[in-house]
Each structure stands twice: as C-alpha cells, then as structure tokens.
Amino acid sequence: MLPQTEPRFSQAIAAFDARNARDPNQSLVNGIAVPKELAYAQRMSEMLQRYAPQASEAVQLAARCQHIERWTLPREAYPMTKPGYHQWRRKLKEYHAQVAREIMQQAGYDTETMDSVAALVSKDAPxxxxxxxxxxxxxxxxxxxxxxxxxxxxxxxxxxxxxxxxxxxxxxxxxxxxxxxxxxxxxxxxxxxxxxxxxxxxxxxxxxxx
Known part of the structure; x- marks a missing residue:
C-alpha cells in the first residue's frame, strides 16, 4: 500500500520538494516553467506509480529525492576529465543520500528506513x-x-x-x-x-x- 497518508511520509516528500523548488534552473512542463529538479522528482514519482504502484515506502522516497539539490554540485566544479566526471557523480550520490537522511530524520523516520533510502539514492545497493x-x-x-x-x-x-x-x-x-x-x-x-x-x-x- 502507498504510505501517502502517513504524516512522516507526507512531511518528507514536502521537504524534498521544498529543497528542489529552489533550483534556479527551469524545465518546461506542459508549457509551464518548473524548477528543474522539482520537475524531475515529480516525474520520478509519477513513473514509479505508473510502473510499480505497490512499491515500498523506501523506494517511493528514494525516487522523489534522487537528484535533490543537484544544482549545488555543478559538473564544472570538478576536472573536465573522465576521472573528474566519476568524482562528481560519486560526490552527488553521497550528497543526495546525506540530504535525504537529514530530512527523513527530521520527519521521524527510523534508522532502518533511512539506511534503505540512503543505499538506494547513493546506489550502494547492488x-x-x-x-x-x-x-x-x-x-x-x-x-x-x-x-x-x-x-x-x-x-x-x-x-x-x-x-x-x-x-x-x-x-x-x-x-x-x-x-x-x-x-x-x-x-x-x-x-x-x-x-x-x-x-x-x-x-x-x-x-x-x-
């Protein structure tokens, strides 16, 4: 079952979206400019609902915060080489997982769920x-x-x-x-x-x- 009725879930999703709503970059969604990472997060949730509506709470949360505050670590801040690219991607995954964990802790999540989401967002899970x-x-x-x-x-x-x-x-x-x-x-x-x-x-x- 989807956990949207749980206060902690709604609080975490709202906090993820509030962070991503600060993105200065824009995407067009049905002709309307939307903060880029907010649009991406909402598209991830919509696709998950379409493809696997019974997905666990951890997957739903991870889908919503995959790119949270991604713009704060621009590619240009790392060497424009293949090793630089991999360094950037690694830092992004670590940062997304860290922010997700902080927000989930504030929403009242248990350590096990936070660990599960962090592993998914950082792609530490195989x-x-x-x-x-x-x-x-x-x-x-x-x-x-x-x-x-x-x-x-x-x-x-x-x-x-x-x-x-x-x-x-x-x-x-x-x-x-x-x-x-x-x-x-x-x-x-x-x-x-x-x-x-x-x-x-x-x-x-x-x-x-x-």
Missing amino acids: LANAEMQLLEDVIVMVFVEHYLEEFVGQHPEYDVAKWKDILHKTLRKVSPAGHQALLTQIKLPQALVPLIQEVMTEGGWIPTAG
Whole structure:
C-alpha cells in the first residue's frame, strides 16, 4: 500500500520538494516553467506509480529525492576529465543520500528506513537487490520519456553508431519487466522509436520479427 497518508511520509516528500523548488534552473512542463529538479522528482514519482504502484515506502522516497539539490554540485566544479566526471557523480550520490537522511530524520523516520533510502539514492545497493533494480528501471524510463530527445538534440556530433552504443549501455541496466514496460507504458520520442527498437532487438530484449 502507498504510505501517502502517513504524516512522516507526507512531511518528507514536502521537504524534498521544498529543497528542489529552489533550483534556479527551469524545465518546461506542459508549457509551464518548473524548477528543474522539482520537475524531475515529480516525474520520478509519477513513473514509479505508473510502473510499480505497490512499491515500498523506501523506494517511493528514494525516487522523489534522487537528484535533490543537484544544482549545488555543478559538473564544472570538478576536472573536465573522465576521472573528474566519476568524482562528481560519486560526490552527488553521497550528497543526495546525506540530504535525504537529514530530512527523513527530521520527519521521524527510523534508522532502518533511512539506511534503505540512503543505499538506494547513493546506489550502494547492488542491482541484485530488487528495490535497487526497480529504482534503476524507473530512472531509465524517466530519462527515455522526458530527457532522451533533448539529450540527442544537444549532441549533433554523435553518429548512429554512437547513439546505439549509448542506448545499449543505458537499456542494459533495465530488468526484463522494465524492457517490456519501455515498449508498452512509456511515451517514446517518436523520432527515436526505430533506433530504440533496433537496439532492444540487438540486445535480445525484444524478440526479432518473424
């Protein structure tokens, strides 16, 4: 059952959203400018509800705070190298988990639940963990539905082979149930449907025609 009626859950979600509402960057949602990370958090919750409405409280919380205050650690603050990129990503995960834990503690959560959410947000939990895999499925689905087309537009220098490689590395993180949902529950960017289907077929994630 969804825990929205629990005061601590509502308090934590409201606090996550209040932090993300401070994002100076904007995303357009139905033509309306919304703080970027607030839009992302709400899209994560919506996708989780669509894909796995009976997800645990920990997964629901982790979905809502995946990118909490992400703009406070800009990529430019780290070396523009591959090691610098990985350092930035590691710091982001640690920061998101730390902020989530602080907010959940203020809302009255127990240590076990805080530890579970922190492990999911920091991705310390392995993909063999069912809740980590569920969250990873949702992360990829949100990316494909809401951000992939924009990402493609930002990189006109990439050729088809490069995009196939990117999609393969992204979609291989998804579970079999997630692959099925990508084809049935996700609003795929129309211009990219043939490429997505080709990559999924080559990956063995959907059957070949005939």
